[in-house]
Amino acid sequence: MQTNAYLYFDGNCEEAMTHYERVLGGRMIAMLRATGTPAEAQMPPGWAEKILHACLDVGGTTLMASDAPPNLPAGTPGGFSVNINTDTPEEAERVFAALLEGGEVRMPMAPTFWAQRFGMLVDRFGTPWMVNCVLPECTEAGAETAVPAA
Incomplete structure (x- = not known):
């Protein structure tokens, strides 16, 4: 069993995860967009280029993230670090x-x-x-x- 943090971003997931990759010396494993996936047809205008799922390996631990889906606003995370x-x-x-x-x-x-x-x-x-x-x-x-x- 393994636990991993999963972060939601307000449209800037790619920028954030690229920054974390550089700062933490990690390696991006995945950066999946809605474009070209079955989910693309269900996305609102302008959302197909957003990140559906990203994985960053940092020293054997995976930090995962995505842009918050339109029905789930990112908001300000609380209660964890x-x-x-x-x-x-x-x-x-x-x-x-x-x-x-x-x-x-x-x-x-x-x-x-x-x-x-x-x-x-x-x-x-x-x-x-x-x-x-x-x-x-x-x-x-x-x-x-x-x-x-x-």
């Missing part, structure tokens, strides 16, 4: 800064009791992110999000 774990504080700083371009800081990037660096933001596409570079003692047992023992 996409978490990125990095290997170094420098990489955490780089990813945080790149995702933040045009976005908003929710928690500035800083050391915490569980991480060498941790920060939260909402990017210019409305996606909430947590960028995390955990302390070495939290990764030794493979518990990437564990809090160190007191």
